[in-house]
Amino acid sequence: MHFSAGDLARTRIAEQPDPLWETVLSLHQLREHRREPVLDGWRRRGCARSVRALRLLSPLMPPRGYFPDFLTPAEASGGLECGIDAVLATPRGQLRAEIGLLAACNPLPHWARPLSEGNPRTLHGLGRALREYHRGVLAPGWPDIASRIEADRRHRTDAQCRLGTAEMLRTFAPMLHWQPPVLTADYPVERDVHLAGRGLLLVPSYFCRDRPVALLDETLWPVLVYPARAPHPGQLADPGARLAPLLGHTRAAVLQALQEPRTTSELARHAGVSLSSASEHASVLRRAGLVASTRQRHCMHHTLTQLGSHLLSGMLKGC
Incomplete structure (x- = not known):
């Protein structure tokens, strides 16, 4: 490049996971039988609806070589439904060209031709399969x-x-x-x-x-x-649990709630504390250099400092 x-x-x-890229790439992993917590759970559940979706999606997403670009539109950065809407709105010329490329190297089922022609019923069937696969395979392990x-x-x-x-x-x-x-x-x-x-x-x-x-x-x-990088073996899944002995459970929860900037009222709601408690803990964390606060009109907005972000993610050296 x-x-x-x-x-x-x-x-x-x-800024966030792309649900359609994760759909395509998880389906590749599913057929290669690699051990993945998300896919292992799906195999154990044996969800029938997801199996039907898998049968429809598999021919369009071969584990090796080319798969159509229209299956991973940029609009999916806005969420699953935005991505599916973009898939269904793919111009016919793009459908025809990309499915033609796929067919040159892979045997395709009979419904691939109406899909390449933009048949509304076939396109909506593809949309349903994408939703079913996401609900049955990815959603349980999305966190x-x-x-x-x-x-x-x-x-x-x-x-x-x-x-x-x-x-x-x-x-x-x-x-x-x-x-x-x-x-x-x-x-x-x-x-x-x-x-x-x-x-x-x-x-x-x-x-x-x-x-x-x-x-x-x-x-x-x-x-x-x-x-994406796998977590460091020394990192726990819940950084708040690791920080609790140092900061106390409530203050660790307040710090963890600030992984996204929040007002004091939002901070209280996400940390599960009262408004006055959220304000008090934010003040202590601010004096420690872990949180920055600015007033905008009638609201106080809190964000993690670089030090606070490093501490929360377990990346601070020597801690």
């Missing part, structure tokens, strides 16, 4: 998926804020190699992608494995999906 200075300025990390992706996102964005985008790209080594102005990845086929001032959206994924994945159509907005 070839960058210009403008591309570096427009490169960013996706774990989101937690790993958020931890990775915080790691990358922290490096980007402190050191700049060029240095943030070095955090992907050895999976990606940054030799300005080119970002190189081990990839099944040789490709050169010129970002041409559009920047790059980096999407951390729970189910992406071994190497990153990119869209084939270079006229679409450049996206690179990569494996």
Whole structure:
């Protein structure tokens, strides 16, 4: 991937998990029978509705080689329903071209032809299958998926804020190699992608494995999906539980609730404490340098400082 200075300025990390990329990549893992907590749970449940969805989706998402770009639209960054709406609104020309590419290397079922022609009934059947698969396979384990992706996102964005985008790209080594102005990845086929001032959206994924994945159509907005880092073995799933002996259970809960900026009333609601208690604990954490507070009109807004973020994520050295 070839960058210009403008591309570096427009490169960013996706703000939340992409439900359609996770759908495609989890389906790949499901058929490879790798051990994954989310998929192991699905296998144990044997959800019949998800099995039907799997049968419909599998031909469109082969575990090796090409799968259609229209299955992972950029709109899915807004959530599952936004993504499915975009899939259903795919122009017929794109459907025809991408399913044609898929058919060149893979046998497809009889309904693939009406899908390539934009048949509304077939498209809505695809939408139902995507919802059923997400509900049966991904939704039960979505907190774990989101937690790993958020931890990775915080790691990358922290490096980007402190050191700049060029240095943030070095955090992907050895999976990606940054030799300005080119970002190189081990990839099944040789490709050169010129970002041409559009920047790059980096999407951390729970189910992406071994190497990153990119869209084939270079006229679409450049996206690179990569494996989110697994948590450090020494990190607990609940950082609040680790901090409780140091801060006390209530103050640890208040700190943990500030993983997103909140007003005092929002903080009280998410931490499960009274308004006065939330204000008091925020003041103590602010004096300790873990929280920053600013007044906007009649509300006090609280955010984690860099120190507070590092402490909560378990990344603070020597703690």
